[in-house]
Amino acid sequence: MRKPVNRNRFNILLALLAFTLLSACRVESGAPAPATDAPEQVAQAVPEIVIPPTFTAGPESPPDPVAASPTPAIADTTAPDLSPTSTPQQVQLPSGSPTNPLFSLDIKNVRSVDVVAVGQGTVIFAFGSEQKIFLMRSFDGGATFSKPLPVSGETAVFMHNIERPSLTVDAEGYLGLAWLADHKDPAVWYSESFDFGETMSAPRLVVKAQGEGTWLPRVAAVPGADPLVSWIQAGKLAISRLDSGAADPAVAFIDPQVCDCCPAFPAFVDGGPNIVYRDLEVDAQGRTMRNISMLAFDSASQSFREPVQISDAPWFLDFCPTSGPVLAAAEDEIYVAWMDGRDNALNSLEKSDIWFSMSNDGGRSFSANMALNQIEDAYHNKPTMALGPDGRIHVAWEAEQADRAVIFYTLSDDGGRSFAVPTVVFDRQRGVPGGVMRNVRLSVDDAGRVYMVWMDNLGAHIRIW
Numbered sequence: 001m002r003k004p005v006n007r008n009r010f011n012i013l014l015a016l017l018a019f020t021l022l023s024a025c026r027v028e029s030g031a032p033a034p035a036t037d038a039p040e041q042v043a044q045a046v047p048e049i050v051i052p053p054t055f056t057a058g059p060e061s062p063p064d065p066v067a068a069s070p071t072p073a074i075a076d077t078t079a080p081d082l083s084p085t086s087t088p089q090q091v092q093l094p095s096g097s098p099t100n101p102l103f104s105l106d107i108k109n110v111r112s113v114d115v116v117a118v119g120q121g122t123v124i125f126a127f128g129s130e131q132k133i134f135l136m137r138s139f140d141g142g143a144t145f146s147k148p149l150p151v152s153g154e155t156a157v158f159m160h161n162i163e164r165p166s167l168t169v170d171a172e173g174y175l176g177l178a179w180l181a182d183h184k185d186p187a188v189w190y191s192e193s194f195d196f197g198e199t200m201s202a203p204r205l206v207v208k209a210q211g212e213g214t215w216l217p218r219v220a221a222v223p224g225a226d227p228l229v230s231w232i233q234a235g236k237l238a239i240s241r242l243d244s245g246a247a248d249p250a251v252a253f254i255d256p257q258v259c260d261c262c263p264a265f266p267a268f269v270d271g272g273p274n275i276v277y278r279d280l281e282v283d284a285q286g287r288t289m290r291n292i293s294m295l296a297f298d299s300a301s302q303s304f305r306e307p308v309q310i311s312d313a314p315w316f317l318d319f320c321p322t323s324g325p326v327l328a329a330a331e332d333e334i335y336v337a338w339m340d341g342r343d344n345a346l347n348s349l350e351k352s353d354i355w356f357s358m359s360n361d362g363g364r365s366f367s368a369n370m371a372l373n374q375i376e377d378a379y380h381n382k383p384t385m386a387l388g389p390d391g392r393i394h395v396a397w398e399a400e401q402a403d404r405a406v407i408f409y410t411l412s413d414d415g416g417r418s419f420a421v422p423t424v425v426f427d428r429q430r431g432v433p434g435g436v437m438r439n440v441r442l443s444v445d446d447a448g449r450v451y452m453v454w455m456d457n458l459g460a461h462i463r464i465w
Contacts (some may be wrong), residue, residue, distance in 0.1 A: 060156045085176055098452070099408045103142040104465040106193045110460040112164040113453045118171045124197060125453065126165040126177060127460055131156045133165050133179055135197045141449050142464040153203040155181040155189050160381075161438050162263060162322050168221040169196065169199070171446075176227045176242075178206070178217040185210070188217045188231050190242055208283035209233055215258065216324075220266040220273065227261075228266050235260040237277055237295075237356060254304055255279070259290050263324040270362045272297030276310070276325040278338070287346070289314045292325050292338045292355075296363040310357050310366045315340040318347050321381075328387040330361040334464055335416050336351045337372070337383040337395055354397050356379045358416040373399070374409055382406075387443040387449070391415065394450060396440050397427065404429050405436040407454060425463070434458045 095222050112128035121141035125415045126135055156167075158180045168176045175193040177200075180186050187208035193200045204406075207214060212234040220228045226241045237255040258264070264277035276401035279293040291311035295304045311326075325338035341352040354372045359365060372395060383397040393412040399405070408422040426437055435457040443451045452463045 001140040018110075021333075027415075029056075036072050047132050053178075066229070070116050097465055098423055098450075098463065101463040101465040103462075105142075105145075106376075107462070108458060110455070111159040113439060113441060113455055114165050114167040115451050115453050115462075116167050116169040116182040117443040117445045117449070117451050118169050119445060120447050121445055121449065122169075122171075122196065122452050123443065123445065123464075124167060124175065125352040125462070126151075126167045128157055128165060128179075130161040131159075133177065135175075137197055139196075141445070141447070142451070142462075144275055149193055149197060149200070150248060151197070151200045152179060152189070153178060153191075155179075155203050157181055158183040158186065160260070160446050162324075162438060163215060168219045168227060170221050170223070174177075174221065175200075176221060177221050178229050180217055182216055186214045188214060188229070190219070190227075190229065192227070205244075207231070207233070207238070207241065207251060216261070216263040218263055218266055220268055222268045222273070228268065230259065230264045230266045230275055231262070232260055233263075235280070237264055237275070239266070239273070239275070244462045254295055255307065257281075257294075258322075259320060261320040261322045262290070265325055265327045267327045269296070269327075269328055269329040269334060270392065271299040274327065274329070274363055275335065276327045276336050276338075278321075278324055279307070279309070283304065283314070283316075287316045288318050288339070290317050290321065291315060292336065292340070294327075294334075294336070294363050305364075308363060308366065310336055310354070310369075311338075311340065312357075312369045313342045314365075315342045316346050316395070317341070317349070321352075321368075323382050326383055326385045326386045328393065328394075330387060330391065332360065333386065333415070335387070336366070337385045337397075338445040339381050339383060339397070351376065352380050354395070356395070356416060356419070367416075368414075370419075372422065373397075373400070373425055374410065374422060375401070377401070378406075380438065381439065384440050384442045386444040388444045388448050388450075389446050390448060392444075392448070394442055394444060396421070396442050396452060397435050398440055400436060401426045405441055407437050409452070426454070428456075 110127045110129050114126045117123040123138050125136045133152040136148050137146045166178045173196045175197045178190050188206040189203045190206050191200045191203050214233045217231040225405045226243050230239045236253045237258045238253050240249045240251045259278035259280050262278040264275050266275045276294045278290050281289045293307045293309050295307050298305050325341045328335045337356050339352050355369045356372050357366045357369050378399045378401045380399045388395045396409040404426050407426040409425045410419045410422040412419045437454050437456050440454040450465050
């Protein structure tokens with residue numbers, strides 16, 4: 001039984017937010033800076049980083065490119081270290097595959113990551129190290145990278161398995177970055193750029209709710225308009241449109257009770273924001289259900305439609321799985337992937353599956369759920385998904401089996417109706433230094449090049465193919 005929801009109240013809040021998606025415009029760089037509680041960005045010395053050469057650079061090179069050299073050189077241990085780490089044993093496939101990538105890079109001393117690729121070979125990595133966030137940029141498909149740019153100012157960035165920087169980039173150069181700072185009294189911060197991160201605005205406070213748990217910020221770009229940020233606050237799903245000219249962003253709570261440690265995923269689809277998330281409901285027998293739902297914005301009425309449940313079978317779990325859904329979309333076709341353990345016994349996390357569903361009517365209805373993993377006796381978790389320029393759907397996820405940890409990758413070339421047999425991208429036996437892999441992220445540029453990054457106890461690992 002769904003919890004009662006006062007949609008009229010939510011739509012009033014949305015009106016206060018001025019959700020005029022088609023007319024809202026960004027304040028370009030050079031406009032007066034909005035008020036902020038953050039100190040101005042302080043210049044920091046960034047150690048020179050040398051990237052091993054792997055393939056020939058493209059015609060474009062990034063600002064202040066890193067010179068190619070087989071010898072890494074980092075002296076400052078507080079900054080990310082691009083020293084090479086161990087490489088897993090891999091089956092050799094043709095060049096340009098996940099297990100035989102065109103380019104690979106391992107980064108030590110990194111605790112959180114995100115990646116976005118746009119255009120013909122532009123890719124931005126955001127990673128956290130020593131309570132700071134750095135950007136690394138490439139404009140030639142990963143052949144060379146700019147030096148890491150610290151962008152989080154004096155905020156004490158909080159990093160965790162699921163608490164990562166959230167990055168959005170568009171082809172015109174707009175870059176938005178959201179993160180959580182100070183886990184004891186958490187606050188959501190935001191910074192933006194209009195030149196692919198070459199220069200960043202001073203960090204701006206989005207929300208700091210005294211006495212209310214606030215975490216898991218995620219950001220989505222809105223074409224030609226202010227970005228959309230979502231987060232979880234005291235078990236409620238919150239959103240804000242970050243008007244660059246407003247000192248105090250308006251906040252709307254669009255679902256009053258959701259899974260409070262599972263990140264939502266906002267995206268701009270078919271003229272408005274769509275948000276997929278793990279809901280929290282109680283059935284008639286008093287059992288807690290953690291199903292996947294989506295809220296879609298109706299541009300005609302300037303309000304959210306009633307939520308649509310995507311999970312076609314309930315998952316009963318009293319405690320938090322710390323895993324949210326992901327979304328990719330092209331026009332009115334929407335693809336969603338997530339993990340759940342619907343086939344487990346009540347309140348068991350012994351095993352789980354990666355599920356996929358699609359909509360071809362803008363999210364008003366969804367297809368029957370399809371399991372993407374073929375190995376059933378494992379704990380499959382935290383999927384990531386990206387859509388290529390040719391419509392190819394890319395999905396990856398982490399998994400734990402009895403004796404090993406694995407990263408799986410699969411793809412669909414028929415609009416999500418079927419998927420290839422999952423490929424093992426990285427495979428590590430338990431007990432080997434590095435531990436389990438986590439926080440896998442995928443992005444695809446307009447040339448179809450795939451960028452994957454993941455974390456373990458050794459740092460971050462980038463593969464490009």
